[in-house]
Amino acid sequence: MNIAPRTQPMPVFDCTQRVLRYQQVRDVTTGLCHSLTPEDMALQSMPDASPAKWHSAHSSWFFEHFLLAPYLKDYRPFDPQFNYLFNSYYYTVGGMHPRSERGLLSRPDVAEVAHYRAHVDEHMHKLLDARGREPELAYLTTLGLNHEQQHQELLLMDIKHLFARNPLQPRWRALPAPVSTSALPLKFIPCPEGLLPIGHAGSDFAFDNETPRHRVFIQAHALANRLTTNNDYLEFIRAGGYSAPALWLSDGWASVQREGWNRPLYWNQDMTAEFTLGGERELDSHAPVCHVSYYEADAFARWAGARLPTEAEWETLAADRAIEGNFMEQGRFHPLGASAVAEPPYQMYGDVWEWTMSPYTPYPGFKPLAGTLGEYNGKFMANQMVLRGGSCATPREHVRASYRNFFYPQQRWQFSGLRLAQDA
Amino acid sequence: MNIAPRTQPMPVFDCTQRVLRYQQVRDVTTGLCHSLTPEDMALQSMPDASPAKWHSAHSSWFFEHFLLAPYLKDYRPFDPQFNYLFNSYYYTVGGMHPRSERGLLSRPDVAEVAHYRAHVDEHMHKLLDARGREPELAYLTTLGLNHEQQHQELLLMDIKHLFARNPLQPRWRALPAPVSTSALPLKFIPCPEGLLPIGHAGSDFAFDNETPRHRVFIQAHALANRLTTNNDYLEFIRAGGYSAPALWLSDGWASVQREGWNRPLYWNQDMTAEFTLGGERELDSHAPVCHVSYYEADAFARWAGARLPTEAEWETLAADRAIEGNFMEQGRFHPLGASAVAEPPYQMYGDVWEWTMSPYTPYPGFKPLAGTLGEYNGKFMANQMVLRGGSCATPREHVRASYRNFFYPQQRWQFSGLRLAQDA
Amino acid sequence: MNIAPRTQPMPVFDCTQRVLRYQQVRDVTTGLCHSLTPEDMALQSMPDASPAKWHSAHSSWFFEHFLLAPYLKDYRPFDPQFNYLFNSYYYTVGGMHPRSERGLLSRPDVAEVAHYRAHVDEHMHKLLDARGREPELAYLTTLGLNHEQQHQELLLMDIKHLFARNPLQPRWRALPAPVSTSALPLKFIPCPEGLLPIGHAGSDFAFDNETPRHRVFIQAHALANRLTTNNDYLEFIRAGGYSAPALWLSDGWASVQREGWNRPLYWNQDMTAEFTLGGERELDSHAPVCHVSYYEADAFARWAGARLPTEAEWETLAADRAIEGNFMEQGRFHPLGASAVAEPPYQMYGDVWEWTMSPYTPYPGFKPLAGTLGEYNGKFMANQMVLRGGSCATPREHVRASYRNFFYPQQRWQFSGLRLAQDA
Amino acid sequence: MNIAPRTQPMPVFDCTQRVLRYQQVRDVTTGLCHSLTPEDMALQSMPDASPAKWHSAHSSWFFEHFLLAPYLKDYRPFDPQFNYLFNSYYYTVGGMHPRSERGLLSRPDVAEVAHYRAHVDEHMHKLLDARGREPELAYLTTLGLNHEQQHQELLLMDIKHLFARNPLQPRWRALPAPVSTSALPLKFIPCPEGLLPIGHAGSDFAFDNETPRHRVFIQAHALANRLTTNNDYLEFIRAGGYSAPALWLSDGWASVQREGWNRPLYWNQDMTAEFTLGGERELDSHAPVCHVSYYEADAFARWAGARLPTEAEWETLAADRAIEGNFMEQGRFHPLGASAVAEPPYQMYGDVWEWTMSPYTPYPGFKPLAGTLGEYNGKFMANQMVLRGGSCATPREHVRASYRNFFYPQQRWQFSGLRLAQDA
Numbered sequence A, B, C, D: 001m002n003i004a005p006r007t008q009p010m011p012v013f014d015c016t017q018r019v020l021r022y023q024q025v026r027d028v029t030t031g032l033c034h035s036l037t038p039e040d041m042a043l044q045s046m047p048d049a050s051p052a053k054w055h056s057a058h059s060s061w062f063f064e065h066f067l068l069a070p071y072l073k074d075y076r077p078f079d080p081q082f083n084y085l086f087n088s089y090y091y092t093v094g095g096m097h098p099r100s101e102r103g104l105l106s107r108p109d110v111a112e113v114a115h116y117r118a119h120v121d122e123h124m125h126k127l128l129d130a131r132g133r134e135p136e137l138a139y140l141t142t143l144g145l146n147h148e149q150q151h152q153e154l155l156l157m158d159i160k161h162l163f164a165r166n167p168l169q170p171r172w173r174a175l176p177a178p179v180s181t182s183a184l185p186l187k188f189i190p191c192p193e194g195l196l197p198i199g200h201a202g203s204d205f206a207f208d209n210e211t212p213r214h215r216v217f218i219q220a221h222a223l224a225n226r227l228t229t230n231n232d233y234l235e236f237i238r239a240g241g242y243s244a245p246a247l248w249l250s251d252g253w254a255s256v257q258r259e260g261w262n263r264p265l266y267w268n269q270d271m272t273a274e275f276t277l278g279g280e281r282e283l284d285s286h287a288p289v290c291h292v293s294y295y296e297a298d299a300f301a302r303w304a305g306a307r308l309p310t311e312a313e314w315e316t317l318a319a320d321r322a323i324e325g326n327f328m329e330q331g332r333f334h335p336l337g338a339s340a341v342a343e344p345p346y347q348m349y350g351d352v353w354e355w356t357m358s359p360y361t362p363y364p365g366f367k368p369l370a371g372t373l374g375e376y377n378g379k380f381m382a383n384q385m386v387l388r389g390g391s392c393a394t395p396r397e398h399v400r401a402s403y404r405n406f407f408y409p410q411q412r413w414q415f416s417g418l419r420l421a422q423d424a
Helices: A018-032 A039-044 A054-071 A098-103 A110-131 A135-165 A232-236 A250-259 A293-304 A313-318 A371-375 B017-030 B038-042 B052-071 B099-104 B110-132 B133-163 B230-238 B250-259 B294-304 B310-317 B371-375 C018-030 C038-042 C052-071 C099-104 C110-131 C135-165 C230-238 C249-257 C294-303 C310-316 C369-375 D018-032 D039-042 D052-071 D099-104 D110-129 D135-165 D228-238 D249-261 D294-303 D312-318 D371-377
Strands: A188-191 A194-198 A214-218 A221-224 A273-276 A279-282 A353-359 A385-388 A405-407 A421-423 B187-192 B194-198 B214-218 B221-224 B273-275 B279-281 B353-359 B385-388 B404-409 B422-423 C188-191 C195-198 C214-218 C221-224 C273-277 C281-284 C355-360 C385-388 C406-407 C421-423 D187-192 D194-198 D216-218 D222-227 D273-276 D277-284 D354-357 D385-388 D405-407 D419-423
Touching: A018 A110, A039 A054, A039 A110, A039 B038, A054 A110, A054 A135, A098 B133, A135 A273, A135 B099, A188 A313, A194 A313, A214 A313, A221 A313, A232 A293, A232 B422, A250 A293, A293 A353, A313 A353, A313 A385, A371 C421, A405 C369, B017 B052, B017 B110, B017 B133, B038 B110, B052 B110, B052 D277, B110 B133, B133 B273, B187 B310, B187 C214, B187 C421, B194 B310, B214 B310, B221 B310, B230 C249, B250 B294, B250 D099, B294 B353, B310 B385, B404 D039, B422 C135, C018 C052, C018 C110, C018 C135, C038 C052, C038 C110, C052 C135, C099 C188, C099 D135, C110 C135, C135 C273, C135 D099, C188 C310, C195 C310, C214 C310, C221 C310, C230 C294, C249 C294, C310 C355, C310 C385, D018 D052, D018 D110, D018 D135, D039 D052, D039 D110, D052 D110, D052 D135, D110 D135, D135 D273, D187 D312, D194 D312, D222 D249, D222 D312, D228 D294, D249 D294, D294 D354, D312 D354
Parallel strands: none
Antiparallel strands: A188 A221, A194 A214, A214 D216, A221 A421, A273 A279, A353 A385, A385 A405, B187 B221, B194 B214, B214 C214, B221 B422, B273 B279, B353 B385, B385 B404, C188 C221, C195 C214, C221 C421, C273 C281, C355 C385, C385 C406, D187 D222, D194 D216, D222 D419, D273 D277, D354 D385, D385 D405
């Protein structure tokens, strides 16, 4: 079995620290659930979301199914039915519990899922001790850990959505007070045309959808020095943005009408406060707008006489910048205003995922992973849009310049914002 | 404020034992939840069902809102938001959390709901001690306890439905082994025509919808000596009952097509076993068929060359029989076959609610309770059918000959079966 | 083959004039379509409605299927596929074109349907000439003609609904100007209790659902001397009737919310005019309110401190009154205000169908017609409410005191109004 | 008012023949309706489709609104309400009749729409005579005629869909017998990498979405010499293509499940015949497969170990080939098998629109037309996929190498097929 994509070298997994590293990532998930009750962990607030318990079990199942079962001698699954319950979408594995019914599973309960995690961890330690240096295992473990990190962000998105639906508006955790920020003038950074490479290079881990690295001809253009702020977005709203169909894509306008959108998700009705993982909080004018759909980002850009960047434009600008910013590790779990101390472009990484105008499609020469793991990314390459740069709920190590996140244009429960672009 | 219906005398509440009696009923609810995890109690498997936690809180809210708030001096609500969260359908109280979103409330958690119950109980004890002898309080307390009992049965129905949706098929509780039973020949008991009284008589508690007692002219007819059994129903299925539109009401046939019905709810695919509150169990041929909709009961009766009874026919036959049978107190939580030892008609009470062919309409001269409590029963008097006799999940004290239960004709998660009738 | 219900004598069909009579009824349908374009006749404005062309073809199919095919020697169907296309709901005949797709049939076109009618008529003449005196044929022909009359009213309802959906608001026909009327004081006519017969008596034609005649015990009550008028209903609206949930049945309130109801169907937004078959016309305050659903009729009655009559109450009052009123033959096709010249109760027949509070259920001892025709009425005996008395779109000969019309409580495109009742 | 896009020169409109040319295109629409009854022209078989009558009126409205109203002195609209009824989707014009209710308009009838067309034509003649040489008018007239041609193809698609829903399976017209064809071996034509221009060049008319011409870096690849045939597609079906989720995009698999797809639209159940505009016809194995969705085309390609082309790959191969093929003018209205006489790649133009793997997005530097006409193309640039090359229902003059058609990936009532591509 050769799982790695043909065009991609085996990534280096730190073999001496492998168990430690494995457990560090796994423990982050557990930590995120620390303040959650069993009920919090069992509920599903909409079909797009999953219960925290499910995330916890599914990310364990990933290791069990793709590592323990095939590689650990005499491994016996914790519970054979979990293969059905916690398979997310791998049809080539077999049947699966319907996504929209994940919130109907009161059993296994939180305690049993904790046992499941412990069971998987214990056996993963054994496997990593024995064979963790083998490239295939190292690759798969890295994949499993990156997968776990994706579910860490999903778990936070889903808890935030669940709590926002509760009239009691519970908070996930007391969060640090916001840092006061000030307005930064919007400027556009010119970028010349060129035939430039994008996609993952080198031997570090990346997802199959970031490969192969290839050349793209990019027209001359300019990117905003900063993210679009709450203040910018309020102007758009006050100018009647949500009632001007000419600003919207046709499907976007249909969403506005059907959903009754008139402001970002989580803003309160008078647009002075927003719901955060730390409860309701005053809206910071200078912080980046967050929880807008692609349709809203696109309409805003049109109103502003600009457009969204392509993913190639974004990546070529981001490529040589340090991956620093407001990530999960900062413990803020909410976007911050830009600091003028840094050098522009500000906040390319962290704070909010940036919508691009690029549909999520395969790169030229794309080969999905062989076997079941080929279902990981490739089958979602229709109807979704690419987002770049990571958010305040993304582990810092998880992102890179070539990282491609993707959501449907009508979704907005992810930490998504935007940066403007212009033709030269 | 005069809450009792005009035409109904104040019921006698046992004043000397009133706190004891109150607590006995309340403790039954707690007991039913004994084996449930917090997750079990938080989930909602369909819009018709509610989380166990919600039942527990709502039945407490009923006492808080209708007794403590108006009658207990200086009473302060446990949490003012609960008035919104745990109001079921009383528009005259104010807004309410949407029914279909009861399963989105991870908070208040199970522990807090337990505190809420304790808080309400403590204050109810005070109120009952002080004023429990007053007729209005006695009446309202009795109403609240009857309301609680209704939610006890709903809680069981809802837990059964939730567990049945879980591929792990958890069991609520280990149940006593079924008693072996044998076939009883079907006979029809002739009943002559007459102008007969139905409806609640006397001063004991009854719901407003059982009043006023009034005369009905009943044609000569005959009622089956026993309930329709699983065996009877299997014959109907094997004879092609589910694929013969001529046997069905038009709306019933539409349900069959839309829902893909081909057997009672909870039967397994090969029709040898059924899901119970004690897990899957072999189908007992001689036990009454259960969890059929009105449409199925009606189609079965038509196939059998018979019909369902009217509620007046049922009540006049049941009126002078002792209220004995397989009720919640038996601890079986599942219908049993009839015992030939008893005298026919068998199983008029307990085991399964019996569908009648009577739409749920007001009795001539019906007056709903005054004020908000007028919403209790009257506003449901459209599109639903009356069921009679109580089930294995009904507290014995809760039913009587005049008791009118009601469900929509397509619903079948309640413990519902049928008894045949014939024109003379 | 014995088609007539067991308990019902063969009706007398005027055998000497039988062809004439047959053609008279058939020609009314053709006349109603006189002003319609082929497009008007082909469209379907909602699943409840059917294209005029379909009504025309289906009522012909009824004669073809139930009379020509079984009784006319060597009869060959006009087109064998019409058995599929124009079967309405007789499952025992075989498959049928889905009701909601009747508006997808551009073919057969109007001209071909006219040929079909002519073909059926020509052969019916032959059959009636030869065997029209035989009781079974006489009965079936009478049934077919009554069936045709029902579709005449449906055709008018459906054209009105279609035209109302068209922003051009076409009119079906120029209608006679309304007669000016004046207010009549509302009075209640007392009716004593009694064990009274209802249902069809005698040997004239009646539908199976009107039989058998049987005794009902009726409580003392009173019925309004007149219908509820537009003025009465406006008062209800102005008093906030559509925003007071306490006035509504639970399912009714759900309809109000879901459909956004705030006035009768066909009233314009400022409630000064209504859409009629003759185009928009000023609202006549003293004319009976029309095109209200059961839920609206019931809420109005509750607001007025009254209730709707039962069908038995209505029938016993109507039984000895002449069947006179504003019927289809008057050519008004719209309800008129009551004339004080007549004797109360006014307008028991004609103008508007009167909602009763009686669910449509079988009479004691009801036997549907044998064979396929048993599907005519019986299978709709769930979830619908009985209306009495006929309307301005009903042929006068078609109704009688025992006639039971029925619609779902949320439907309101029929000519439906109400008369109040009170307990004594 | 400057309507043309900034970057596009004014197209040359043949000014000496301008009225003749205008009328030629207009008359094609009329000719396509020749065999249709008024009923055929009034019905709407699904929300995506429109009645033929609507197409006829809407394409006239386009001239009335964008040419006659602003440019013809003293022009009075034929009927002011038509601006509401026949506006398709131009929000900046004002309100519009809901798309899904186009089939509810029996009025204006076919005759009145014919008058409307004649009225518009008469005034357009006047306008063209007087001012047809002015560049802006010439441009707008050309745009209107291209718009009319798009609706000609839509009209055929919609009539085919309507007739296919009718159990009588009417035919639109007797079509010429198919030409017998034979199998052509599948070969791949290699195409080297390069930085190549795509998009419209020159001064002829093109839609705004084809501009601006710009360079794209294309990787080395190969395109199939021929279209995928019915035979190829049957192999895919027989190999279980419709039941192998691993072959499908995730959203595609959801469509398969939801819609119950197991073959192309219009194939009969045993896959030996297909419904055409000339009625049912035997399936020609060597003809290109038609009426498949993007999801099906993509799954087929994956199964075949290939992929779909990008639009740039398609355009650069097509760019220097003559625009010849089986277009509307051939009068076949159905795809034919390829003739080996021609030189490969076969059938780049005509027969079937070819799905590409390119989402429909703006070209770099895209500027929509100014004003209302900016709504023509740009607002659909989300969630749709590009198709190229025209079909047997497309007017030959209407297409060119740079022409971009677009449909949602789940749509398949258009004449859509596919050509395979491969990475080098």
